[in-house]
Amino acid sequence: MMGSAMARRLIDAGFALSVFNRNPERSAPFSEAARIAVSARDAAEGADLIISMVTDDRGSRGMWLGTDGALAGLKPGTVCLEASTLTPDWIGEWAGHVTGAGGVPLDAPVTGSKLQAETGQLVFIAGGDTAPLDTVRPALAAMSRKVVHMGPSGSGAMFKLINNFMGGVQVAALAEAFTLIDRSGLNLEQAIDTLLDGSPGSPMVRMIAGRVLAEDYRPNFQLALQAKDMAYALKAAAPLGVDLPTVRAALDTFNTAVAEGRGGDDIAAVVKSVRER
Numbered sequence: 066m067m068g069s070a071m072a073r074r075l076i077d078a079g080f081a082l083s084v085f086n087r088n089p090e091r092s093a094p095f096s097e098a099a100r101i102a103v104s105a106r107d108a109a110e111g112a113d114l115i116i117s118m119v120t121d122d123r124g125s126r127g128m129w130l131g132t133d134g135a136l137a138g139l140k141p142g143t144v145c146l147e148a149s150t151l152t153p154d155w156i157g158e159w160a161g162h163v164t165g166a167g168g169v170p171l172d173a174p175v176t177g178s179k180l181q182a183e184t185g186q187l188v189f190i191a192g193g194d195t196a197p198l199d200t201v202r203p204a205l206a207a208m209s210r211k212v213v214h215m216g217p218s219g220s221g222a223m224f225k226l227i228n229n230f231m232g233g234v235q236v237a238a239l240a241e242a243f244t245l246i247d248r249s250g251l252n253l254e255q256a257i258d259t260l261l262d263g264s265p266g267s268p269m270v271r272m273i274a275g276r277v278l279a280e281d282y283r284p285n286f287q288l289a290l291q292a293k294d295m296a297y298a299l300k301a302a303a304p305l306g307v308d309l310p311t312v313r314a315a316l317d318t319f320n321t322a323v324a325e326g327r328g329g330d331d332i333a334a335v336v337k338s339v340r341e342r
Contacts, residue, residue, distance in 0.1 A: 066284070067175075068118035070182035071148075071208045072099065078207035083108040087127075105129070106138035114201050115139075115168075118148045121293055122155040129159060141167040144197045148189070150174050150229060150290075152297045156192070156222040169197040170218060174225035175209070179285040186210045190228075192220035226301055229294040230312045235269045236291070236332055237315035240339035243277065247340060254278070276333040288335060289328030292319040 068086075072095065075082055082099040085108040086092045092101050102108035105128045109115050115135050117128050125147060129135050135145070145168045147159060156172045163170035173191040181187050187209040191198050195214055205212050215224050242265075246256045257274050260266060276282065295316040302309050322328075322338035 066179055067182045069094075070179065071116070071118060071187070073183075074185050074208045075204060078204075080204060080207065083112065087124075104133040105135040106133045109135035109138035109143070111140060112143060114144045114146065114204055116146045116148055116204075120149070120290065122151050125149055125151055125155065125159065130162060136162060136166040136168065139166050139168050142169065143167075144169045144171060144201050146171045146173050146201065148173055148175055150225050150294050150297070151222055153219045153222045153226075153301050156219050160193075160218045169194070171197055171201070172219060172221040173198075173205075173212075174221055176225070176228055182208070188213065190215050190221045190224050192216055192222060192224075193218045223301060226294060226298040229291065230298040230309065230315075232269050233291050233295045233319065233332075234311050234315045235267060236273050236335055237318045237339075239270050239273055239277075240318065240336040243336050244340050273333045273336065276331060277336045282327075282330040282334045282337065284329060284331045286332050287328065288319060288330050288332050289323050291332045291335075292316060292323055292328075295319065 069091065072082060072084055076098045082095075083102045084092050084095050084099045085102040085105050095101060117125060117135070119125050119128055127134070129145075131137070139145070145163045147156065147170070151172075151174070160170040160172070171191055171193040173189045175187040175189055177187040185208055188211045189205050189209050191212060191214050198212070198214055202212060215221050242260065246253055257278065261271050261274060295312050298312055299309055299316070318339060319335055321342075322335045325338055327334045327338055
């Protein structure tokens, strides 16, 4: 959902692209505009920039490592950009593999979801050296409205988990607000409009409330991925001695919705889950 939209932006900006997806059906629509690769290694061969956008650590590991992984087809000096939302632990290991293969690592996950990817309004949050980031800025500009250099390698990955757990906590709190409004007999639309007009009305809360009121749960950001990101945040915080009790509570709410079979729905479906329960 994200990678395909980002690829379209690069093609429209005139970049020559090779694309690979583990599901060949998802690569097929690009057959007239890009070279369809048969493996990550095939896609990486001869590339000046390699971008990975996958679901989790396991998916990233599979894309980069092994005989069919991108690093096996790397030419020296290629910038390797991991745009997925991953754990800092894996990013640290990944950066070592990239450097060992002669590449230049950048962890640069994005803020924004499907609409922002389609319209080139993503924000890249980069960790790594500034020199390779400057080299690839023209490509990033085709997909984004802003590029932020957050710090050394791993900084982008850490910030993205903070960004996403704050969003998840807000959605879980909104689910409880909707439920208490229902149970107390308040006028739903009037109550939500007033919340959105005040301090609680963050962009995240506004977006999710609108989708709930419209009963639109088509995925812009899948509920199961939000749960994964909060679990990754807890994992990243633990060795730093930081407890995240609100994240743990929100994750319980999301995990319950996943267990109900809503994992493929938009994160707004967690509100529906809590209200129905």
